[in-house]
Amino acid sequence: MNREKILVIDFGGQYNQLVARRVRECSVYCEIYSYKTDLEKIKAMAPQGIILTGGPDSCYAEGAASCSRELFDMGIPVLGLCYGAQLMMHVLGGRVTKAPVREYGKIEVDVDRSSRLFGNVSEKTVCWMSHNDYIEKTAPGFRVIGRTADCPAAAAEWEEKQLYAVQFHPEVLHTQEGTKIIHNFLYEICRCQGTWKMDAFAENSIEAIREKVGSGKVLCALSGGVDSSVAAVMLSKAVGEQLTCVFVDHGLLRKDEGDQVEEVFGPNGPYNLNFIRVNAQERFYERLKGVEEPEQKRKIIGEEFIRVFEEEAKKIGAVDFLVQGTIYPDVVESGLGGESAVIKSHHNVGGLPDYVDFKEIIEPLRNLFKDEVRRVGLELGIPEKLVYRQPFPGPGLGIRIIGEVTPEKVMMVQEADAIYREEIARAGLDRKIGQYFAALTNMRSVGVMGDERTYDYAVALRAVNTIDFMTAETAEIPWDVLGKVASRIVNEVRNVNRVFYDISQKPPATIEFE
Ligand code: XMP
Numbered sequence: 001m002n003r004e005k006i007l008v009i010d011f012g013g014q015y016n017q018l019v020a021r022r023v024r025e026c027s028v029y030c031e032i033y034s035y036k037t038d039l040e041k042i043k044a045m046a047p048q049g050i051i052l053t054g055g056p057d058s059c060y061a062e063g064a065a066s067c068s069r070e071l072f073d074m075g076i077p078v079l080g081l082c083y084g085a086q087l088m089m090h091v092l093g094g095r096v097t098k099a100p101v102r103e104y105g106k107i108e109v110d111v112d113r114s115s116r117l118f119g120n121v122s123e124k125t126v127c128w129m130s131h132n133d134y135i136e137k138t139a140p141g142f143r144v145i146g147r148t149a150d151c152p153a154a155a156a157e158w159e160e161k162q163l164y165a166v167q168f169h170p171e172v173l174h175t176q177e178g179t180k181i182i183h184n185f186l187y188e189i190c191r192c193q194g195t196w197k198m199d200a201f202a203e204n205s206i207e208a209i210r211e212k213v214g215s216g217k218v219l220c221a222l223s224g225g226v227d228s229s230v231a232a233v234m235l236s237k238a239v240g241e242q243l244t245c246v247f248v249d250h251g252l253l254r255k256d257e258g259d260q261v262e263e264v265f266g267p268n269g270p271y272n273l274n275f276i277r278v279n280a281q282e283r284f285y286e287r288l289k290g291v292e293e294p295e296q297k298r299k300i301i302g303e304e305f306i307r308v309f310e311e312e313a314k315k316i317g318a319v320d321f322l323v324q325g326t327i328y329p330d331v332v333e334s335g336l337g338g339e340s341a342v343i344k345s346h347h348n349v350g351g352l353p354d355y356v357d358f359k360e361i362i363e364p365l366r367n368l369f370k371d372e373v374r375r376v377g378l379e380l381g382i383p384e385k386l387v388y389r390q391p392f393p394g395p396g397l398g399i400r401i402i403g404e405v406t407p408e409k410v411m412m413v414q415e416a417d418a419i420y421r422e423e424i425a426r427a428g429l430d431r432k433i434g435q436y437f438a439a440l441t442n443m444r445s446v447g448v449m450g451d452e453r454t455y456d457y458a459v460a461l462r463a464v465n466t467i468d469f470m471t472a473e474t475a476e477i478p479w480d481v482l483g484k485v486a487s488r489i490v491n492e493v494r495n496v497n498r499v500f501y502d503i504s505q506k507p508p509a510t511i512e513f514e
Contacts (some may be wrong), residue, residue, distance in 0.1 A: 036051075
């Protein structure tokens, strides 16, 4: 098994997952931990290196996120990024103050190529900056290895102690040679070997699962999305007939999706998953009646899911393990990994309620980012069409209908979404946009149809491009395509008389509506 590891210590900055992804892209495994993590625990993990992320605080302010001096005395290389860099200086005796000139955006940095961090980097290199404070004076022992017009210590090192600090964000793609810099840290400074490979991951995990499961029975929650499909196929390769996959049609799927999932994973498809489809639409609608609050809706859908599984498990006899397709961003966004605020409770993460009597949960993808899951999927021979499928949230259309969910509203959003997807595909844009879907707003407004006044709902069209789903930009859809979609929706979907095009970015909006 791969044991080489980098720790990313999270100070609550917005690019923290990007840091971890960049490290993994360099074939080095890493995990994100909160800055509150016990030093002993960090020591016990014996990482090859530590990266301190950015964060929103001022390191000299009272109550600011901090770390102990000992972190820098363990003989483990440390790279501080932005806040992490300032904190390193602050803790080790340098001076960090409010910068006379706040730097934001792409800034040219003059780097000293005699540093191992910048060996193969251009002397003048464009980096992404976003800071109010700056390092006014480096801590004793450090030498400056990077400068900008307004930042006299944009990078610093203490070579003997293997401590490195950069004011900019190498993890952001706008930093033109950012990956090179991270690569240098990992390979030239931490002496990593680069053992994190996806094919090894699949092979090793399948073997480990086989060992863990033994002769136990396994139940898998299959949604037809990329994550659970990859998890299911992994399990099927590991334990074959011992696996049963349950697909819950909660009535919040896209139009015809239930049948499509059954086609691929059911008994007539190419896999042997002991596929069971549960048509539980009515149960979900019943429990969602009158519920408007988004978090409550998510919780209800999540709980109901678990109950359905429990019932299925009873029907098929004792079950030892439950498989879930949780991936790493779910873990971090649910507040279990790093320091990021809990944004949404993803229903597939966290502890199970007491009444569930599975022995254990298996989450084979818990440490992977989405693009890594896709690579594993391809590795396992899952068709590209499935592997590159659009992400669809576990709570489904339940979080794309603002306010109360009713079967009628589900129909509206299903029809509108189907039209939208059809027209996007017809325009040849389906592979070019990261994620796009229709949502149903809770707004009703007056319109006119024929000679009659209407008082109907408004559909919102969402289309975003994103690399990591943590940030997203609006995708620009040509006006004629949008016009066609809008006109088809108001004409073909009953009770809808307006169509909006959502051009908000994430942040501050999220991709989904709830
Ligand atoms: P947000 O709305 O948080 O979405 O910007 C980011 C990505 O995550 C998906 N998403 C979910 N996936 N369970 C999931 O499995 C959920 O509860 C959930 N909520 C959001 C969303 O579709 C987008 O791709």
